[in-house]
Amino acid sequence: MYWVNERKYDGPYYLANFIYPRWSTFVKTVPRPQSAKEKHFASCQEGCLKDVERCFGIFQSRWAIVMGAARMFDVKLLRSIMMTCIILHNMIVEDEYDYDAVDEYELDSMNNSKTQIYCAHDATEDP
Template sequence: MTIYVDCIINMKNFTAFLECLEALTVCIGLGENVQMPRKGISHEAITVTRQSCWKPLHRSNNDLNVLNASPLFDSLLTDTAPQVSYEVGDVDFDRGYYLADEIYPSWASFVKEFSSVVDARRKYFTKKQSTARKDVEKTFGILQDRWGILRQPARAYSVNAIKRIMYGCIILHNMIVEDNDFNIAKNKSYYMPVNNLQGSTWYERCDVYAEKSKELRDKDEHEYLRHTLVSHLWHNRDNEIDNEL
């Protein structure tokens, strides 16, 4: 699949618009201007010039290509994601985050390790972040060892079926862990917001999508969260050493 010069869509089909907008996100990431449809504009297309954006999508499935095609942040972009509130030091945050390595973009929902370590604080943070990230990666290996269906090829399944299979395996795994009294964290429920976009107009949904997309890609928020985590971990390192002893 390739991003063509014109991405023609039916303005009444919001799903088609989202698919087109997701493809054009590559252009937005490169700093190109993408014209958005608005009231009073007669044309029914989102266009980019051949010179400004010509980026094939039929490449190897590395981390960035998978991220660009992933529905991971769909619920966040449509304002239907669970509200996750937590406190780091004395600072409150209301968006969850994913641990990632330096190849990922500097988005507000990613906490990346430092590519260059210049002081003890960053070195300590990078060590803790890398350790926690590897623990998460090992979790998928545990799930694959326990549930044979996760070791099978997934191309024959629909995206919705894969999602339900993963949810089912995770829920069953957590039930087994809890039943054996091996759980190390208290169960925490998250508030699922009401979908306020139901009954809204096409333009209102577009505005919410654009606003959430901007918040997701906020580099300043990414740096602020990482700086807060660095300070918090460094401040509590002595307590952690005492607990290990």
């Protein structure tokens, strides 16, 4: 459940781009944002879409089942496939993580905020 313009919505919604049809469940970005509010919304949505596309790219490079046509599966099976891929991915990342590595912070030129950078060198060495 969520609220938009003081109206309660119970159904799901999906962030989408311009290639999807105009359905009420697809929330598309503002084509030419003018106000600060529209620019903020467009920026946030584009960031979320980029994150999802990156995740699917990682999954597709590791597991061939994600590359296939999804229409052949029912919703429950798709959910199970995606949850399995997410769990396996998280297990692989945790297994490969070096807990002894030094955490370093570097200025992100795209964001102007501090971003944590994984560094695999010893604290006594120069990076």
